[in-house]
Amino acid sequence: MTAKRRLTFKIFLFLIFTDLLETFAQFCFKKSVFSANSLGINNLQDALLFVRTIIPSPFLWMGFLAVLVIFITWVTILSKVDLSVAVPVASFSYITVPLISSIFLHEHISNLRWSGIFFILIGVILVSASSRRQERPA
Numbered sequence: 380m381t382a383k384r385r386l387t388f389k390i391f392l393f394l395i396f397t398d399l400l401e402t403f404a405q406f407c408f409k410k411s412v413f414s415a416n417s418l419g420i421n422n423l424q425d426a427l428l429f430v431r432t433i434i435p436s437p438f439l440w441m442g443f444l445a446v447l448v449i450f451i452t453w454v455t456i457l458s459k460v461d462l463s464v465a466v467p468v469a470s471f472s473y474i475t476v477p478l479i480s481s482i483f484l485h486e487h488i489s490n491l492r493w494s495g496i497f498f499i500l501i502g503v504i505l506v507s508a509s510s511r512r513q514e515r516p517a
Contacts, residue, residue, distance in 0.1 A: 398471035400449050401449055401472040404446050474499060
C-alpha cells in the first residue's frame, strides 16, 4: 500500500503549468489546421494531403514541443502526488481552452457551456482542498 502523498503548493503550481501548456498546445494545433481548413477528408488520399499541408506549420511543431514538455512535467507530478488528485486538479484546461478559444479564435461559448465550466472549477477546488486535509492518526 502506498503512502498518501499530499498536494503541495509547488505541485499545484506544476499542475497549473501543465494546464496552461496544454491550452497552448491545443491552441497551436487549432492554428496549424487553418491552412488546411478547406480540405475535406473523405479518404486516405485526402488525409495524406491534409497531413502534408499542416506539416510545415510552425504551430504544429510548437504544439508537439508543448506536449513533450507536458509529458515530462506530468510524469514528474505523478511521482509526487496520487493520480486521483492530480487528474481532477489538472482539469483547469477545461476552463482555459474555451477562454482562449473565445478570445483568440473568436469561437462562441454558450452560457450552458460556461455553466459546465463553472462546475468543473468548483470540482477542482473541492478535490484540491480534500487532498490538503491530513488524516488523523487512529
